[in-house]
Amino acid sequence: MTTTVRGTTPPKGEPGTPAAPRELGGSASEGTSEAAAEAMTGLDMVLVDGARGPLRRLVPPVRTAARFGATLARRPDAVARRAGALAQDLARIAVGRSDIEASPKDKRFADPAWTGNPLLHRAMQAHIAAARVAVGLVDDAELDWQDDERIRFSLTNLVDALAPSNVPPLNPLMWKAVVDTGGRNVIQGLRRMLTDVTSPPRVPSMVEPDAFAVGEDLAVTPGAVVLRTPVLELIQYRPTTEQVHAVPLVMVPPTINKYYIADLARGRSIVEHYVAAGQQVFMVSWRNPSAEHADWGLDDYGQAVLDAMDAAQEITGSDRVALQAFCSGGIITAMLLAHLAATADLGRVASASFAVTVLDWARAGTVSALMDENAVREAVEKSRKQGYLDGAMLAEVFAWLRPNDLVWNYWVNNYLQGKPPPAFDILYWNADTTRMTAGLHRDFIDVAVRNSLTEPGAAGMLGSPVDMAAVDVDTYVTAGVADHLCPWQSCYRTTQLLGGRSRFVLSTSGHIASLVNPPGNPKATFQVAPETPADPERWLASAEKVRGSWWPDYTAWLAERSGAEVPAPQALGSAAHPPIDDAPGSYVHES
Structure with missing residues (x-):
């Protein structure tokens, strides 16, 4: 039992x-790899001190x-x-x-x-x-x-x-490996353990470092970098249909890890699916910051998204854009939308989508409960001294949130059996960690601890007070039913904060597996209801379960808000924004 x-x-x-x-x-x-993927990322984890070390975190x-x-x-x-x-x-x-x-x-x-x-x-x-x-x-x-x-x-x-x-x-698996390998598994396991414990994140490796190559196996949807700033590169993807929707889609990925969670292997790429549906897709690729970028905060990242929107509009000639943001990218995007509302410029946004994004941190699950004043204070001080929060430290924290799937499973496989971990694209993406600037880390913590996005004017973006209720564009909000980092009920509350009409979709699986959910998966389902009442349980009671992936549902919803179809552009970029580099660009390769 x-x-x-x-x-x-x-x-x-x-x-x-x-x-x-x-x-x-x-x-x-x-499915351990799938379960591991579900536990991989989420802004909330930044709020638990990534510098305290797992042993202290395990003690209440x-x-x-x-x-x-x-x-x-x-x-x-x-x-x-x-x-x-x-x-x-x-x-x-x-x-x-x-x-x-x-x-x-x-x-x-x-x-x-x-x-x-x-x-x-x-x-x-x-x-x-x-x-x-x-x-x-x-x-x-x-x-x-x-x-x-x-x-x-x-x-x-x-x-x-x-x-x-x-x-x-x-463990009987270890003894069977001893018999099968003549004891070589013990030596191989010790070698793997020594490699893992001598460098962060100091947990068993979930994927081999050479299992995939970005630009060869992953992030291979054709496109070009059409904008490069100190904070981001903007990738425009090559259309694959003769007609495209006039309104471009700008995608804002998390600021933790790299953008290609939305462009994994062929057949599992969200970007590939959107392009095939006739969307003009632009992707933000964040720079992996170092100590010299310590001061970059929410305003800098909000301005970067604004720069990406400007470029997408100039290239396509559209007076509007659609936005889709994931996790921490959703927080930046939501605050930027509030800024546009405050400056009477929200009309340039045709629609917005928020995936596994928490804007209201009231009881946002285990991570929220683990926060305390000491953890917050130590987190801010640690990142201030370093200039950034180390992604490898966050990876260690993530692992100990789901120890059976993310630590002990690989302990047995890698060390006791002496076997290499299986190749899995999401886990490779997760191991490709990035840093978070001290300024952004501080600002995220402040917003979450004060839960300031729930109070009009309690937070600011680019000099404007943030009022989520003023964001009255149509929104599409997704969550994962098994997401333990961003519980679906917390994601659902986004529909109550924003002022426009919302469509809420509850996907199968957890945090990341709910996103990487391509059509054709026989186990995939999602739930949707015609209304979004205040109580998420009321929504759930009225929701209809639909077989398949939510991706086609979103592209159909997006198409209704993306203007007329026009001939696909023959070339990428424009005179003002010529192609700089082929996708996936240079920032994604920075370590």
Whole structure:
């Protein structure tokens, strides 16, 4: 069996709902690469101190631990009941009469030896029994939502670390590899471990560094760089249809990692799909900043998006643009739209789309709960001293958010079995980390901690007060049903902040896999409803499940707002913006 940890329920009248249930000491996902991809990115993680190191992050704050201990001390009957249940379980396990079993989805214990070998079977059962008691004690404590999330997060990491599948002498896969390789797996595993621990992010590698090549296997949609500034390159993609929509689409990717999450391998590229649907697509490719760019903040990135819009309009001759932004790029874009509204220039935006973007951080899941004053203060000070927040440090933090999928799975594969990790394009993209300027890191933290986008005028962009309600363009908002970094309910609240008509789409999978969701996937579905009421659960109750990818739904929605069809341009760029370089450009190669 597996043990489910449930989030606390918000008070009545409070918008939003807690994140989806999570497992403590539970299963690694059926498709580990897909599960790993779901946990890879999200602006919220920047708000947890990437400089504190994973060991400190695994320990809850002293006050939280004290409240947890004090609450249990006042409930000795509950503690005794849990201890008694564990003693009974262990006794039944010892004599071979326990019916405790791992979930069929738990791939850590998929090998037949975990059920066929009496010693291994008992070790597995004891681990599951102990995990169940740990969960029960947290339930009994009935902590407030933030302390509850912190304690569960720490316990999850502890329980996962102590799983018998992680112990070399107990893992049957290691011994089978010893027999199959004549012991070479041990030497290969040690070599891999030494390589990983001597350089950030100091977790098992999820993909080989030469598994893919940007511009050869990934980011291969034909196009050209038509604008280069100190902050970004703007790529215009070559049309593949005879007719294109007059209004260009400018895509704004996250500021964490590189833009080609939207242009992965052929058949899995969002850009490729949009171009094939007759869109004129422009992509922002952010520069990988260094310490000399420390002062770049939200205003600098907002201005960069404005520069990209200007160039796309000049090249296409359109008086309007459509925008699509992902994750942290969505926050910059939303604030820029508020600036355009304040300066009476919002009419140049035909539509906007926000994918896995949180603008309202009230109870935005585990990461929100993990924030505290010390973490915020240390984060700002660390990045100020360095001039940036290191992407490798963030990758380490991401991994420990999902240890079964992102740490221990690769511990077994890479170190115990001595095997290379499988090649997976999203994980390669994730390993291709970037830095975040100290100024942008500071500004993002300030916006999130104060939750200032929910209060008109509490934040600013390019000298204008930010009022989300003034952004009255049509918007298309997407989220992933299993996204634990940006819970779908938090993404849904974007529809309530903005002033225009919104279409909300809830995709399958999690943070990244909900985006990289091409047509043709037989398991893909999405949910959509005709209205967006204030309560996300009301929306869910009325939503219709549609088979397939949301990509065609979005391109159909976008086409209605992208003007008439016109002949596709024969050449890229213009006299004012001539092609500078072939796609994917130079900034994407900066390390």
